[in-house]
Each structure stands twice: as structure tokens, then as C-alpha cells.
Amino acid sequence: MKIFSSQYVFSYPWDTVTIANWQKYPNERCPHVQSVDVLRREVKDGVLRTERLISVKQNVPGWLITLIGGSNLSYVREVSEVDIANKSLTLRSTNLTFNSLLSVYETVKYTPAIEVGEDDKIKEATLFEQEAQISANAAFLRLKNKIEDWSVERFTQNAVSGKAGFESVLRKFTN
Amino acid sequence: MSASFAEECTELKKKYDGCFNNWYSEKFLKGLSMENECADEWSEYEACFKNALRQKGLMPMLEDAREDAPFEDGGRLKGDK
Numbered sequence: 001m002k003i004f005s006s007q008y009v010f011s012y013p014w015d016t017v018t019i020a021n022w023q024k025y026p027n028e029r030c031p032h033v034q035s036v037d038v039l040r041r042e043v044k045d046g047v048l049r050t051e052r053l054i055s056v057k058q059n060v061p062g063w064l065i066t067l068i069g070g071s072n073l074s075y076v077r078e079v080s081e082v083d084i085a086n087k088s089l090t091l092r093s094t095n096l097t098f099n100s101l102l103s104v105y106e107t108v109k110y111t112p113a114i115e116v117g118e119d120d121k122i123k124e125a126t127l128f129e130q131e132a133q134i135s136a137n138a139a140f141l142r143l144k145n146k147i148e149d150w151s152v153e154r155f156t157q158n159a160v161s162g163k164a165g166f167e168s169v170l171r172k173f174t175n
Numbered sequence: 176m177s178a179s180f181a182e183e184c185t186e187l188k189k190k191y192d193g194c195f196n197n198w199y200s201e202k203f204l205k206g207l208s209m210e211n212e213c214a215d216e217w218s219e220y221e222a223c224f225k226n227a228l229r230q231k232g233l234m235p236m237l238e239d240a241r242e243d244a245p246f247e248d249g250g251r252l253k254g255d256k
Contacts, residue, residue, distance in 0.1 A: 019200045022192070025177040036177040037188065037224055038195075039237075040246060043211045048203060051246050053237070055180045075180075075233065077240045079250025084206065092250035094243070096236040105252055 001135040002148045004155045008163055012170050013124035014112040018082055018089045020170050021110070025054075029165030032056050032158070034073070048082040054093075064150065068098045087112050102147055104155075106132040130159065181227030184220060191216040 010017055025033045033056055040051040054076045065072065078093035089110040095103065113127040132155055136147035179188040194213035202208035228234050244250045 015200075015204050018204070019196070022196055022199065023176065034178070035180040037179050037181075037184075038191070038220075039224070041195075041211055041217075043203075043209050046209060048199075048211070049246065049249065051250070053180060053233075075236070077237065077244075077250075079244065079246055081249045082203075084204070090249065092244065092252075094240055094250075094252070096233070096240055099236075105255070 001133055002152050004130075004132040004134060004152050004159075006130045006159050008128045009113055009115055010110075010126045010128060010166070010170060011115060011117075011123065012126060012174070014087055014089075014110065014126045016170065016173050017110055017126040020166070020173050021080075021089060021091075024166055024169050027165040027169050029161045029168060030158075032058055039077075046083065046085050048084070050080045050082075052078045052080070053096075054078060058154065061150065064147065067101060067147075071097075074098060100137065102134070102136045102151060104132055104134050104151065106130065128163075179224060179227075180233075181224060181231070184223035184227055187216070187220040187223050191220040 012020075024030075025036050033054060035053075035055045037053045038050060039053055040049075042049050056074050056076060058072055058074065060068065060072045074095060074097040076093050077096050078091055080089065080091040082089050091106075091108045093104075093106045107130070109127075109129045111127050111129075113125045114122050115125040117123045134148055134151045134155065136144045136151070138144040138147060176189045176192045179185045191213060194216045198208065198212045202212070228237065244252045
């Protein structure tokens, strides 16, 4: 198993970040995200819980595409919780497709933070924390490692474009 | 707003999203409503995607995932803290 993790501070208040979270896609930096659907949504004890289905089209290398049966469209299921009293937004997701070969379990958390602006004033911001557990199932260790390395690399690239994409979406909410 | 995985549901989805986004920012975040509104938009959209999930054969893998990481538990994988 490989662990991917990252942290980042968005210079926007937590409320704004959570509003933008629902409108993150489509954005030009994340063309791999094809669709987002809400499958279930409930409010219970001040927590808004949402189940979403996200479809993703990745560029998959030739050696891997034969292993996954020729399709590069995959589905991800995500369950998120907005806890308004504790001001946290947590998203947990797993891959639905190709999971006999590869399983990815990702947790993302957004919580309020503060940062000092260029004018030395304290500003509301949001801490983003991401962790993904990636494990491949393959009969040969070499292949298992190769799949995991490819996934981590993909994850790293998508995390960078995801961040940039989200920044561009957030900018629209302040104008 | 993003498309639905099922093309025929995209319009209904966008209608629902519009209603939800408004409720979320204007009511839920302000503590004015703890009730998930937009029932009319939801039921139309839901009927559409439920049908499409079956047609596209996505239900079995979705059900597996729901078992492994229940909605009620916020999508935590069983066995994970």
C-alpha cells in the first residue's frame, strides 16, 4: 500500500469554500472529471450528508489499459459531511471501477484556518488536508508496484490540477 | 454546473443543483433551515438517475461500495477509524 498526502491553505473563508465545493466541476483545469451526480442527501443532527457519483476519464498507459479491460472511464463514489456546528467538511471516496486491480480510498477535510495577509491583517482561510491510501492487487510484486507507482503519480498530478481548478472556481465567488 | 453521468438527466440535475446551491448558501449555512429542501426538483432528478444507474449496470458496484463504506457512517471504510 502507498499513502499519498497533501496539505494546503485556501485564502477564502470556510463558508465560501464549502459553497464552491458543490460547484467545483466543471473547471478547465480538471477536464478528466466528466460528470458529478448526487445520489442521496440528508440532514441529520446538523450534519448535511451527501453521496455523489463522479465519473472520470483518465489517460491510461497502454500496459495498464489491457489490464483494466480497455476502458478509461471510471467511477468514484464519494460521501461527504458538512458539520455546521464544528465547521468541517469531510469527503471520503473510493473507486467503483477497476477495484479488483486497484483500490483507492481518499479522505479530504476542509476546516477553518487563519492566515496573515500581505497587509499584515489576519484573514479567514481554509485548511485543506488530503490523504489517499492506494493499493494494487496483482499476482506479481513488480506489477503491483508498477500500478501503485503509476497511481501515486496520477494522484499527484490530479492534486495539483485540482488545487488550481478549485482556486479558479473560488475566484468567481469573490467577484 | 457539471453534467450528469446520464445525458438525459443533465437538465434535471442542473435544476436541482440550482435549487440546492441556493438553499445551501442562503439557508443551511446561515442556520435558517435544517431541512433538505428542493423536494420537487429532487424527485424528478432522482427518478431519472435511478433508471440510468440500472440501465448502465452501475447498481451492483454501487451496492458493494455502500456495504463497504456506509452512507450513515459518512463513507468511512469499515475497519477504518
